[in-house]
Amino acid sequence: MNKVAFYAMNLKGYFVLKKFIEKFGVNSISYIVSSKDESVKGDCFKAIEALAIKSKIKFLDRFESITELESLPNVYKFAIGWRWLIKNENNLIIFHDSLLPKYRGFAPLVNSLINKELRGGVTALFANSEYDKGDIVAQEDFKLDYPVKIDAVIEQINPVYFNLVSKIFQDINKGVQLYATKQNEANATYSLWLNNEDYYIDWSWNSEKIKRFIDAVGYPYDGAKAYLNRKTISFVDVKVIKDVAVESRSRHIGKVIFIKDGLPVVVCKEGLIQLVDIRDDESSPVFVNFRSKFN
DSSP states (O other): OOEEEEEEOHHHHHHHHHHHHHHHOGGGEEEEEEOOOTTSSSOOHHHHHHHHHHTTOOEEETTSOOHHHHTOTTEEEEEESOOSOOSOOTTEEEEESSOTTTTEESOHHHHHHHTTOSEEEEEEEEOOSSTTOSOEEEEEEEEOOSSOOHHHHHHHHHHHHHHHHHHHHHHHHHTOOOOOBOOOGGGOOEEOOOOGGGGBOOTTSOHHHHHHHHHHTOTTSOOEEEEETTEEEEEEEEEEEOOOOOTTGGGSTTBEEEEETTEEEEEOSSSEEEEEEEEOTTSOBOOOOSSOBBO
């Protein structure tokens, strides 16, 4: 019987592993590799480790030596949420949360939401020496409705991951040859990794894009931010409200224009946003007045 090894991280990795064990049993898994992810909250590393131990499946941290295991015959390797090189690319299938060739690289789901893509999706592809350029084994998409927060979309995408994993594993076990198609390079786009500066709001965007950005980088990510009186403020929730004509608007972007129902309203390059929930660095609610400007 063919077996699979999982290189799995975060909630989607844990979700797929749990469902896979329930459907196919522990004997279908050769080993599990995982890693902590400092870029997200609740990274599920401990949960993945506990699941492996409870199921009596060999578990390794990515820093342990896995060279010998990677060379095992009849073992397909499934990488879910994995961000590092896997040296042995034989039988390696990567699962990526975009409809490739769009959004190759990092944070594809975040950038898809910021750009208001109408459909999200997962692509299974063979490993390639250049990231996310391998031949596509399978894809599955789902509808995106706005406004939507990233944690809700993660809940949507987790079953899509498992559906692809399940279908591919069943084909492998039946001895069905996995056909793959080359990507259309003319349609390729790249999604870059996010550093701390990338979580700060770009006030040159219109109000709807700022709203999508705030929703896209919320929990489990670090959250959208802006400066107020040289202090960092976290934006948890905002809503877009009806715009008004602002004289010399370009000079006043980021300023509070109204207090409505006790909540400040801020001028954007186009449109207005109302600050429903903003927090300081100790996660306490922040209250602002008219004489406030965010940078």
